[in-house]
Amino acid sequence: MLAVGDVVGSPGRDTLKRCLPLLRDQYRIDVCIANGENAAAGFGITAQTAEEMFAAGVDFITGGNHTFDKREITSYLESSERVIRPANYPPGIPGRGFGSIKVNGTTVAILNLMGRTFMPPVDDPFRCADECLETLRGQTPVILVDMHAEATSEKTAMGRYLDGRVSLVFGTHTHVQTADEQILAKGTAYISDLGMTGPSDGVIGMEQQAVLDRFLFGISDRFSVEKRGPRQFCGLVAGIDVQSGKAVDVKRLFLRNIA
Helix, strand or coil: CEEECEECHHHHHHHHHHHHHHHHHHCCCCCEEEECCCCCCCCCCCHHHHHHHHHHCCCEEECCCCCCCCCCHHHHHHHCCCECCCCCCCCCCCCCCEEEEEECCEEEEEEEEECCCCCCCCCCHHHHHHHHHHHHCCCCCCEEEEEECCCHHHHHHHHHHHECCECEEEEECCCCCCCCCEECCCCCEEECCCCEEEECCCECCECHHHHHHHHHHCCCCCCCECCCCCEEEEEEEEEECCCCCCEEEEEEEEEEEEC
């Protein structure tokens, strides 16, 4: 399977179109998961941008703290079985926190969680993970977890907490890829952050001047996606034994200078 780092705006979606078909063929990918919370102009996701990602070769889309930035996504989240938001949002929030797809006769489950350190207030992701796994492990041993969080420590803790109970825990949110891909002691593949798929220039996908103004002066214009310059594709390829649900290999991907 292939997990793709946060897809940022139209540069990220264009990069998916260029790279994903080749990568799926090269690595014989059975299923592709991508974080899409920044897919629509850098903030949020819409039905149109989700469908564009599916057309590029993504099979399932996860979210995060920006999922609801485009309010029109609400009805789409209620109807779509392939787009989810963090499961530990408070009760009553539209959409689903986990889902599944069939791949070559195997059910692959995907759980989306959000951290609480330096993030908007949400319910406990650790207890939420326990509750969701009671359902998911009855369906399949192949379970993938997007842990959308700011703090590396919180993501690492979740990886250790779920080790042996899920197939893969991948972090998203920071847009900066970490070099700690590994298979944990009980068979769960892990990386703290997949990184970002989108513009390489600017600051984590945004035009740099507005970001610099925010740091320098405390105020700035609204952030906009950097649409000039090279792009990048970040992700992780993991091999998973479908009988046991344990990871057998893991490879980090960072393709740079995509014109």
